[in-house]
Amino acid sequence: MDIATSYYASPVGLLRLRATVSYLCELHFCDAEETSAAGGAQQPEHPVLLETVNQLMAYFSGQRRVFDIPLCQQGTVFQQSVWSALLEIPFGKTISYQTLAKRLGDPKCIRAAASTNGKNNIAIIVPCHRVIGSNGSLVGFGGGLPKKRWLLEHERKWALGVQTLF
Helix, strand or coil: CCCEEEEEEECCEEEEEEECCCCEEEEEECCHHHHHHHCCCECCCCHHHHHHHHHHHHHHCCCCCCCCCCECCCCCHHHHHHHHHHHCCCCCCCEEHHHHHHHCCCHHHHHHHHHHHHCCCECCCCCHHHEECCCCCCCCCCCCHHHHHHHHHHHHHHHCCCCCCC
């Protein structure tokens, strides 16, 4: 299976995008060193990658709250259920890992749900950043807690209708 790669310099940092012919399969935070190492391997004209960048630009400008990119992540049935549950968290809202486990039908699966949340390969679009600690603290985010905070503040700002950039 051929994987196309592109990079997007978002307001919250550089993002690496990867897609198959039909699906977005990765959206990761990365650094400039990674793009240099990639050399000529980029395919920014790939239709799925172009649409992903367009929707990300709309998200960051406050014009999009829900993504409709075709997604594909490889994982177990449980992992797929966690990633599906993440897609149900509304823009501008957060839930705790405990609430996530309850939504999955097993309050005891909190550690497994948290671990799977951390294995999400499609950041922002599959909004793992919307899951927080039971006490309201920001915990666990592959892009780092400052990026998680930025994303949550960005969404709250637009959910409240505040139109100025911070």
